[in-house]
Structure formats: structure tokens, C-alpha cells
Amino acid sequence: xxxxxxxxxxxxxxxxxxxxxxxxxxxxxxxxxxxxxxxxxxxxxxxxxxxxxxxxxxxxxxxxxxxxxxxxxxxxxxxxxxxxxxxxxxxxxxxxxxxxxxxxxxxxxxxxxxxxxxxxxxxxxxxxxxxxxxxxxxxxxxxxxxxxxxxxxxxxxxxxxxxxxxxxxxxxxxxxxxxxxxxxxxxxxxxxxxxxxxxxxxxxxxxxxxxxxxxxxxxxxxxxxxxxxxxxxxxxxxxxxxxxxxxxxxxxxxxxxxxxxxxxxxxxxxxxxxxxxxxxxxxxxxxxxxxxxxxxxxxxxxxxxxxxxxxxxxxxxxxxxxxxxxxxxxxxxxxxxxxxxxxxxxxxxxxxxxxxxxxxxxxxxxxxxxxxxxxxxxxxxxxxxxxxxxxxxxxxxxxxxxxxxxxxxxxxxxxxxxxxxxxxxxxxxxxxxxxxxxxxxxxxxxxxxxxxxxxxxxxxxxxxxxxxxxxxxxxxxxxxxxxxxxxxxxxxxxxxxxxxxxxxxxxxxxxxxxxxxxxxxxxxxxxxxxxxxxxxxxxxxxxxxxxxxxx
Amino acid sequence: xxxxxxxxxxxxxxxxxxxxxxxxxxxxxxxxxxxxxxxxxxxxxxxxxxxxxxxxxxxxxxxxxxxxxxxxxxxxxxxxxxxxxxxxxxxxxxxxxxxxxxxxxxxxxxxxxxxxxxxxxxxxxxxxxxxxxxxxxxxxxxxxxxxxxxxxxxxxxxxxxxxxxxxxxxxxxxxxxxxxxxxxxxxxxxxxxxxxxxxxxxxxxxxxxxxxxxxxxxxxxxxxxxxxxxxxxxxxxxxxxxxxxxxxxxxxxxxxxxxxxxxxxxxxxxxxxxxxxxxxxxxxxxxxxxx
Numbered sequence: 001x002x003x004x005x006x007x008x009x010x011x012x013x014x015x016x017x018x019x020x021x022x023x024x025x026x027x028x029x030x031x032x033x034x035x036x037x038x039x040x041x042x043x044x045x046x047x048x049x050x051x052x053x054x055x056x057x058x059x060x061x062x063x064x065x066x067x068x069x070x071x072x073x074x075x076x077x078x079x080x081x082x083x084x085x086x087x088x089x090x091x092x093x094x095x096x097x098x099x100x101x102x103x104x105x106x107x108x109x110x111x112x113x114x115x116x117x118x119x120x121x122x123x124x125x126x127x128x129x130x131x132x133x134x135x136x137x138x139x140x141x142x143x144x145x146x147x148x149x150x151x152x153x154x155x156x157x158x159x160x161x162x163x164x165x166x167x168x169x170x171x172x173x174x175x176x177x178x179x180x181x182x183x184x185x186x187x188x189x190x191x192x193x194x195x196x197x198x199x200x201x202x203x204x205x206x207x208x209x210x211x212x213x214x215x216x217x218x219x220x221x222x223x224x225x226x227x228x229x230x231x232x233x234x235x236x237x238x239x240x241x242x243x244x245x246x247x248x249x250x251x252x253x254x255x256x257x258x259x260x261x262x263x264x265x266x267x268x269x270x271x272x273x274x275x276x277x278x279x280x281x282x283x284x285x286x287x288x289x290x291x292x293x294x295x296x297x298x299x300x301x302x303x304x305x306x307x308x309x310x311x312x313x314x315x316x317x318x319x320x321x322x323x324x325x326x327x328x329x330x331x332x333x334x335x336x337x338x339x340x341x342x343x344x345x346x347x348x349x350x351x352x353x354x355x356x357x358x359x360x361x362x363x364x365x366x367x368x369x370x371x372x373x374x375x376x377x378x379x380x381x382x383x384x385x386x387x388x389x390x391x392x393x394x395x396x397x398x399x400x401x402x403x404x405x406x407x408x409x410x411x412x413x414x415x416x417x418x419x420x421x422x423x424x425x426x427x428x429x430x431x432x433x434x435x436x437x438x439x440x441x442x443x444x445x446x447x448x449x450x451x452x453x454x455x456x457x458x459x460x461x462x463x464x465x466x467x468x469x470x471x472x473x474x475x476x477x478x479x480x481x482x483x484x485x486x487x488x489x490x491x492x493x494x495x496x497x498x499x500x501x502x503x504x505x506x507x508x509x510x511x512x513x514x515x516x517x518x519x520x521x522x523x524x525x526x527x528x529x530x531x532x533x534x535x536x537x538x539x540x541x542x543x544x545x546x547x548x549x550x551x
Numbered sequence: 552x553x554x555x556x557x558x559x560x561x562x563x564x565x566x567x568x569x570x571x572x573x574x575x576x577x578x579x580x581x582x583x584x585x586x587x588x589x590x591x592x593x594x595x596x597x598x599x600x601x602x603x604x605x606x607x608x609x610x611x612x613x614x615x616x617x618x619x620x621x622x623x624x625x626x627x628x629x630x631x632x633x634x635x636x637x638x639x640x641x642x643x644x645x646x647x648x649x650x651x652x653x654x655x656x657x658x659x660x661x662x663x664x665x666x667x668x669x670x671x672x673x674x675x676x677x678x679x680x681x682x683x684x685x686x687x688x689x690x691x692x693x694x695x696x697x698x699x700x701x702x703x704x705x706x707x708x709x710x711x712x713x714x715x716x717x718x719x720x721x722x723x724x725x726x727x728x729x730x731x732x733x734x735x736x737x738x739x740x741x742x743x744x745x746x747x748x749x750x751x752x753x754x755x756x757x758x759x760x761x762x763x764x765x766x767x768x769x770x771x772x773x774x775x776x777x778x779x780x781x782x783x784x785x786x787x788x789x790x791x792x793x794x795x796x797x798x799x800x801x802x803x804x805x806x807x808x809x810x811x812x813x814x815x816x817x818x819x820x821x822x823x824x825x826x827x828x829x830x831x832x833x834x835x836x837x838x839x840x841x842x
């Protein structure tokens with residue numbers, strides 16, 4: 001049964017087009033996925049389909065048909081009847097989308113009674129049914145709780161419950177798992193699959209090809225508002241036609257991309273020869289670190305041994321203690337017990353004054369480069385501060401800054417920009433340039449690419465790899481993304497609930513995990529079904545039928 | 552190949568300019584009027600001679616207590632002095648007390664807040680408890696107490712108002728310092744190995760002052776109001792100074808016979824306070840990104 005037909009959808013904001021000529025159709029029990037990077041128009045499409053494109057948007061289409069309803073002719077009050085009743089809408093961020101002053105029971109009951117005429121006595125029972133149907137354990141207890149009392153996964157489930165309260169035939173989910181950890185993501189995807197099997201039509205919006213691969217019957221790839229490719233998952237993954245789709249697939253870091261460049265752009269640097277004066281020995285060590293925040297044990301007896309010249313990956317879900325561990329290693333916080341050594345000097349027991357001369361050697365690349373720049377500064381000011389600290393004479397600053405910019409793939413013209421005027425990838429490059437200005441030995445990268453699009457992520461990962469080889473850096477690479485860690489690391493540590501549960505070479509950890517948690521984590525990873533997802537490399541693959549991809 | 556999205560290069564300058572022009576058009580009418588009022592008051596304060604040619608002190612008993620007319624737009628008082636001229640000349644007292652008191656309060660508040668916020672621990676605790684005690688008194692009451700201690704007069708009124716406003720600013724500065732100190736860029740400076748006091752000067756101080764300047768424009772209005780109130784109570788400049796609060800007090804006795812003596816200085820004081828407040832609020836909204 002055909003649920004929704006969209007023909008030639010065009011959305012523009014005050015004249016500038018955001019979506020151009022998009023057509024799709026959804027049948028009952030079918031999932032259509034719209035995939036694209038930020039700014040591709042995928043969320044605008046989703047919002048246009050539920051009449052929420054906004055006052056300054058103009059929506060036009062040859063046809064926009066929901067069952068026998070012409071959606072183009074609806075007034076805003078008629079839209080209210082369609083939303084929830086006929087189309088359910090699930091947003092990315094469940095914490096923002098749920099009313100903080102309402103229990104989830106009240107939230108779902110409101111969505112329910114708005115569209116369904118139900119005797120009061122039955123509302124509670126129906127809400128309980130909904131909660132258990134989306135897999136929320138102990139619905140009797142959860143029904144009275146507020147959004148902040150629930151975990152991210154449970155919030156997302158509650159949001160889905162309220163979207164399907166009136167039993168809509170079609171569900172639109174905009175990045176429903178982006179804010180979630182791999183394991184929780186797998187649970188939500190299973191829930192969506194079950195709903196699809198029960199006959200709900202599904203439009204899934206995501207930036208992540210791997211996430212949609214397991215669910216979609218049809219995939220639409222968007223770029224700058226236009227459809228670049230549209231087809232079945234088999235077609236998209238094994239035989240992508242559009243160069244953009246191919247590049248997108250190739251840019252996904254994974255086991256298959258180890259030791260290879262991800263980006264296709266020719267602007268990246270020439271790969272440098274290995275530095276000859278490689279030394280051996282520990283660069284940074286942590287011995288039995290323990291850190292409590294309040295009553296919670298955040299880092300629990302963790303030892304780290306970072307060898308000179310290696311890239312050590314640290315994987316874990318959010319809240320596992322990765323960032324706190326990084327802060328302890330950087331001596332931004334002091335451990336309750338245990339110690340951190342840099343080249344055998346007791347770094348964590350130094351006073352801040354003693355540390356100051358060592359600090360340049362250990363630099364950080366964080367997830368939020370913008371937050372690490374003084375809001376009043378231009379790029380040149382940001383670099384100058386670092387150059388002043390390393391004691392470079394003022395007359396050499398401009399030349400050195402230009403040199404740094406070129407080593408991170410930016411031009412001198414960017415020096416006079418403000419970070420706000422730069423893209424996410426460019427900001428991260430500036431942060432890396434500042435770290436390089438200090439001539440560090442060790443680079444601690446804390447989720448350096450998790451805020452970036454796949455193609456930008458590929459460029460930044462390539463850059464980090466180049467710089468590591470060029471300057472002989474030792475890298476601690478922290479990420480929740482197994483694909484990224486697999487791509488960059490020599491050795492891997494898996495962190496869970498403050499403990500290191502597994503440690504070993506990349507092959508050992510990813511192919512033969514021993515701990516239960518690492519096994520669960522790897523099993524939950526969405527995989528692209530094709531064995532030949534990477535069209536850039538035409539090498540034959542060994543017998544594996546799936547490749548772990550980014551989460 | 553250029554298949555991957557090239558990194559976005561930021562808005563072009565021409566688009567930013569047109570955005571700025573569009574922004575200017577959207578300034579609310581109230582803000583435009585408030586700005587015009589403040590501009591007029593500044594003109595009165597700096598060049599009263601351009602606005603009125605009459606002497607505010609000149610007594611003319613022959614035409615005392617005249618109602619507003621073409622010759623005397625705001626009427627005359629019991630001594631036949633031109634009220635319009637007195638109101639115009641009074642602007643300089645009100646504005647200089649308002650600005651001066653706020654400037655002193657902000658400067659001292661900034662120093663106290665920076666020290667308390669940056670030192671933390673016992674120093675912070677001591678400063679903040681003292682400020683709590685000072686804040687427990689109404690500002691006007693504090694000012695009166697200070698005047699009682701150091702004596703009457705324009706300069707003393709200015710000091711008294713400043714002292715009463717210091718705790719407010721110190722508290723705001725301290726909380727802003729605490730926010731900035733936890734920011735990513737202060738941490739980034741620490742990681743680079745920047746000295747603590749340089750971080751304080753280069754990052755904490757400038758990023759604290761921005762919001763403070765905007766907030767202090769809001770404070771000017773209340774400082775002007777306090778100065779008028781103190782003068783009204785006879786604690787400010789002495790007669791025959793053309794100060795608005797003082798004129799209000801003088802006009803009080805004639806309110807039934809000659810309402811214009813008290814009403815016009817009152818209207819001007821109110822206009823000044825309302826206008827500076829509107830401007831301050833608008834600046835604050837601008838900096839919060841709400842406009």
C-alpha cells in the first residue's frame with residue numbers, strides 16, 4: 001500500500017534553494033533512507049514533509065500525497081491533525097524534544113489524547129502498552145519519571161513512543177540515533193526494524209550510511225539539496241554510480257582503510273618519509289590512576305603506557321571516563337591516587353609552576369576547537385599566543401604562522417579570519433596548528449573528528465596521519481567511534497565504566513575481542529552489507545562478509 | 552576530484568554588510584527615540600548655551616511663577632528663574648553624577664570581582680560575605696549612610712552612589728570570571744603553558760569587561776535616579792544649583808499654585824532614566840544575540 005508520494009519537492013529559504021527536485025515514495029512496511037552531510041537538505045526535507053519547514057520557507061512540489069490527502073493544500077490546523085495522527089515525527093535530540101516539566105507518561109498521554117478519543121480510564125493502560133512496545137523496561141515505574149531521569153536511549157524510546165502514540169502509518173525519524181552510543185543505537189535500530197516489519201512506513205534521515213544500511217529498502221543520497229543517487233542498498237553499496245557516493249563510502253574510516261588515505265582531494269600533503277631519529281621507550285605513562293567525581297568512580301585503576309611514536313586508540317561509550325582520563329594525563333585534574341609520568345618524570349606530582357616548562361610537549365586537540373579559542377581572537381592571534389610562549393621573537397611570528405597554516409592545509413588568507421567564520425574542519429585545523437606551534441612530542445586527541453562530517457573527518461584524519469609521520473608525534477587518540485579508532489591506531493584500549501576492559505593490538509581487539517563488553521560493542525556496530533564497499537580500492541577482499549564501520 | 556564537499560569558506564563580506572544594513576532597519580522605534588533623548592541630554596550637558604540662551608541663575612521677581620508660555624517654555628519659579636534653562640543646565644549634573652558614579656563603581660567592582668574570582672578559596676569567601684552584607688542594605692539607604700559619614704555636596708553624592716553600587720558589580724564580575732576561568736580557551740592557555748597572570752590579563756579580563764560595559768549602561772539610569780533622590784532629600788548640591796532633584800524639592804511647595812516648577816525636572820529625570828535603561832537593555836539583547 002502506498003503511504004506517501006513526493007514528486008519534485010523544492011524547498012527554499014528566502015530565495016536560496018535548500019532542496020531541489022526531490023521525489024520519493026514510501027509503502028507500508030518500507031523504509032526509505034535519506035543520507036547526506038550537514039547542509040545537504042535532509043532535515044529540511046523531513047520538516048517539509050510534516051509541514052514544519054518554517055515561516056520563511058517556501059515549499060513547492062508537483063505532488064505531495066499522503067494516502068488520499070493532498071498535503072500541499074493543508075492549513076496549519078489541518079497539519080496539526082496530520083502530524084501525530086498520520087505521520088509520526090522523531091527528532092534527534094530527545095532531551096530537548098521532551099518537556100522537562102512533564103513526566104514521560106504525561107507527554108505520551110498528551111500525544112495520544114490529542115488524536116485518539118479514548119476513555120480516561122484507558123489512557124494509562126494504553127501509555128503503559130506503548131512504553132513496553134518500544135522496549136522500555138519497568139513501564140509502571142518509568143511512566144512517572146521525567147526526561148532527565150532517563151538515559152539517552154530510554155529518552156529516545158519515549159520520544160518514539162509519543163510519535164507512534166496515535167498509531168500513524170508513517171514515521172519520519174531525523175537522525176534518531178546520532179546522539180546515542182553504539183550499543184544503544186543498535187537497540188533503537190532494532191526497535192525501528194520491528195515497527196517496519198509490523199507495517200509502519202519509515203523515512204530515516206541520517207548522515208551515516210552504515211546506520212541506514214541495515215534498515216533501508218531504498219536509499220537517497222543528497223548533496224547541496226539535490227539527489228545525487230537513489231537506489232537499493234545493494235546498488236548503492238556495491239555499485240555506486242555517482243562520484244560523490246563513491247567518495248562518501250571511501251571516506252568512511254574502518255578496518256579496510258587502515259594505512260590508506262581517506263580523502264580523495266589532491267590538496268592534502270605529500271606523505272613524508274619516516275623520521276629517521278625515532279627513539280624507543282615510554283613517552284607517557286600512567287600508573288593505577290583513580291579519580292572520583294563526587295561519589296562516582298570515574299577512572300578506576302587505569303594504567304596507560306604510551307610508547308614513543310605509536311598511536312594508541314582509546315575507545316569507550318560516552319560516560320565511560322575517557323575524557324576524565326585525558327584530563328588526568330594532561331594534568332588538568334589531579335588523580336586521587338596513582339601517578340602520571342612523562343619520560344619518567346613525575347608529571348602529576350609537579351606543581352603547576354614546574355609543569356609549565358613541560359606543558360608545550362603535551363598538546364591537546366579537543367572535540368570543540370571553537371570553545372578553545374578566545375572569542376575575541378583572529379586565527380593569527382591564536383597562533384601568536386602559542387608562538388610567544390615557545391619564545392619565538394616577535395618578528396618571526398608571521399612567517400612561522402604562515403608555515404603552520406600550510407602544514408595543516410590552510411592558506412595565509414585564513415590568518416585574518418575569526419574562528420566563527422571558518423568551517424568545522426578548518427577550525428580543527430587551526431587547533432592542530434596551534435598544538436604544532438608548541439613543537440609537541442605527544443598529541444592527545446579527544447574526539448577530534450566526532451563533530452565533523454564524514455568527508456571533513458576523512459581530511460582531518462589524513463592530516464593527523466601526515467603530521468604524525470612528519471613530526472614523529474606520539475598520539476593518544478580518544479574516540480567513541482570504533483571505525484575511526486580502527487583506522488588510526490596501532491594499539492587499542494577499550495574503556496567501560498572507568499576501567500580498561502581490554503587492551504591489545506588493533507587486530508587482537510577488533511577481530512578477537514576477549515572481554516564481554518568489547519564483544520558486545522563490536523556486535524552492535526552497524527555494518528555495510530557489501531564486501532566491496534570501498535570502491536576506491538579494487539583489491540579483492542578476504543572471505544569476510546561484513547566490515548565494521550563508523551558508529 | 553572535487554566530489555567531496557569543499558570546506559565552507561565563511562560568509563562573503565558583501566553578505567555581511569547587507570546583513571548589517573538589514574539589522575539597522577530592524578532597530579525598534581523605542582530604541583531610536585531613547586537614543587535621540589540621550590543625544591539631546593548630552594548636548595544639554597556639554598553645550599547648554601546651544602539649547603537655551605537664558606541664564607539659569609538670573610532672578611527676575613517681576614515675572615515669578617509664570618506658567619509655560621512662548622517666552623518661558625517651562626514657566627518660571629518663585630524667583631522668576633527660567634525653568635527650561637535650569638532643566639537644561641541641570642542635565643550636566645545628573646549625567647556627570649550618573650556616569651561618574653557608575654564608572655567608579657564598575658572600576659572598583661571589577662577589581663574586587665577579579666581578585667575574588669581568581670583567588671578563590673578564603674579570599675573569595677571573605678570578599679563575598681562582605682558583599683552579601685552590603686547587598687542586604689537598599690542602595691539608597693547605603694548612599695544616605697555614606698553621605699551622613701562624609702558630608703553633603705555633589706562630589707560626595709557621586710562617591711556615595713558609587714560605593715552603594717560597588718557590591719552589585721563586584722558580584723557580577725566574580726561570576727563572569729568564574730565562567731571564563733572554566734572556559735575552553737583559558738584551559739587551552741593552561742595547556743600551552745601560559746603564565747597564570749598573563750592568562751588573567753589576556754583572556755579573563757577582556758572577556759569579563761564586555762558584558763560588564765553593557766550592564767553598566769543599565770546602571771547609569773539607576774545612578775541618576777539615586778542622585779536625584781539624594782538631592783531631593785537635601786543631601787546633594789545646595790541651592791541655587793539647577794539640579795533636578797533639588798528643583799523637584801523646591802517645586803514641591805508650589806505644586807498646587809505652579810505645577811510646572813516640579814513637574815518638568817521630574818519629567819526630565821524620568822525620561823533620562825527610561826531612555827538609558829532602554830538603550831542598556833537593547834545593548835544587552837544585542838550582545839546576548841537575542842536581536
